[in-house]
Amino acid sequence: MGRAPCCSKVGLHKGPWTPREDALLNKYIQVHGEGQWKSLPQKAGLLRCGKSCRLRWMNYLRPNIKRGNITPEEDDLIIRMHSLLGNRWSLIAGRLQGRTDNEIKNYWNTYLSKKQRDRGTNSNTHKKLIEPTKKKSGGKKKNKLMNDKNQSTKVQEQEKTIVYVPKPIRLTSLSSSIPLNDSILSLDSNAASVSTSQGEKEINVRENEGFGFFDENHDGVNGSDEKLVELFEEYLELFNMEKSQDGLYSFAESLLV
DNA sequence: AAATGGAGCAACCGCGTACGG
DNA sequence: TCCGTACGCGGTTGCTCCATT
Numbered sequence: 104m105g106r107a108p109c110c111s112k113v114g115l116h117k118g119p120w121t122p123r124e125d126a127l128l129n130k131y132i133q134v135h136g137e138g139q140w141k142s143l144p145q146k147a148g149l150l151r152c153g154k155s156c157r158l159r160w161m162n163y164l165r166p167n168i169k170r171g172n173i174t175p176e177e178d179d180l181i182i183r184m185h186s187l188l189g190n191r192w193s194l195i196a197g198r199l200q201g202r203t204d205n206e207i208k209n210y211w212n213t214y215l216s217k218k219q220r221d222r223g224t225n226s227n228t229h230k231k232l233i234e235p236t237k238k239k240s241g242g243k244k245k246n247k248l249m250n251d252k253n254q255s256t257k258v259q260e261q262e263k264t265i266v267y268v269p270k271p272i273r274l275t276s277l278s279s280s281i282p283l284n285d286s287i288l289s290l291d292s293n294a295a296s297v298s299t300s301q302g303e304k305e306i307n308v309r310e311n312e313g314f315g316f317f318d319e320n321h322d323g324v325n326g327s328d329e330k331l332v333e334l335f336e337e338y339l340e341l342f343n344m345e346k347s348q349d350g351l352y353s354f355a356e357s358l359l360v
Numbered sequence: 361a362a363a364t365g366g367a368g369c370a371a372c373c374g375c376g377t378a379c380g381g
Numbered sequence: 382t383c384c385g386t387a388c389g390c391g392g393t394t395g396c397t398c399c400a401t402t
Contacts, residue, residue: 119370119396141387157388158371193390208391209369 116150120159124149128156129164162203169201173210181207182215 116124131147137160139146140153149156162168173181177199184195192204192211199207 117372139387152372153387154373154389155371161389162370190391204390205370212392213368 114150115152115155117155120163124151125159125164128160132160132164158205162205165203167201168203170206173202177202178215181211185211185215 127147127149128143131143131149135146140157142153143149143156144151144153147156151159180198181195184198188194190208192208196202196204196207
């Protein structure tokens with residue numbers, strides 16, 4: 104049986120978008136703005152699922168999207184952010200202006216994870232592997248992926264120390280009960296107002312009160328607290344880098360997906 | 361020149377969660 | 382408080398292009 108589809112699939116287009124569809128979506132959003140994805144296709148005259156429209160807009164049509172040519176700086180930042188946040192692609196993408204979560208994810212899966220392995224680092228945990236993965240030639244892609252999975256399982260068995268990444272907290276709406284100062288961006292006593300991307304609500308960002316990135320129910324740290332501190336310090340380092348580049352506000356904004 | 365395999369990436373799918381009634 | 386709906390995210394699939402055999 105399975106879950107019911109998100110919308111009626113009868114007569115809906117699937118697969119690659121045509122220039123005409125792109126134009127229709129673009130035109131509609133320019134006039135009416137983003138959102139209301141469910142009803143958007145019908146209003147815009149598109150025979151597409153709302154989800155498909157959203158994805159197309161977010162990953163391709165949105166203005167200011169950078170494509171290709173990931174710089175070494177971005178490359179490095181992705182690796183560091185991934186080591187701290189895990190597969191939180193949207194969070195990572197939020198730190199890289201003009202990059203989409205899908206692009207970062209693809210980049211990681213096709214290039215960086217391999218690079219990490221070649222360096223002898225587990226691409227999931229960022230820990231040193233006992234032996235760097237040897238390159239195997241030949242074999243089909245599916246088999247390669249299976250090998251990766253098997254290897255990752257083996258390594259996980261060897262590594263009993265688990266450090267959980269911070270549990271993500273959704274920030275799409277700040278009107279909810281999440282006290283942002285305490286739970287997400289408790290950064291300092293120098294209060295600064297930061298507007299969300301939609302410019303609807305204002306939040307206060309304060310520095311140096313700790314990094315309340317964990318919510319009350321965060322997953323526990325299983326294993327070395329030292330490791331967690333290490334991760335935490337690196338995150339702070341990243342943050343301080345941003346601060347020195349007047350990036351505090353962009354940092355805060357980047358978390359406001 | 362044709363067949364095969366790998367890399368890259370756009371798009372789909374299903375799940376979890378926020379939110380409104 | 383509960384329930385249904387819409388949205389956002391991460392995992393996965395599958396298509397296209399290119400290099401190699």
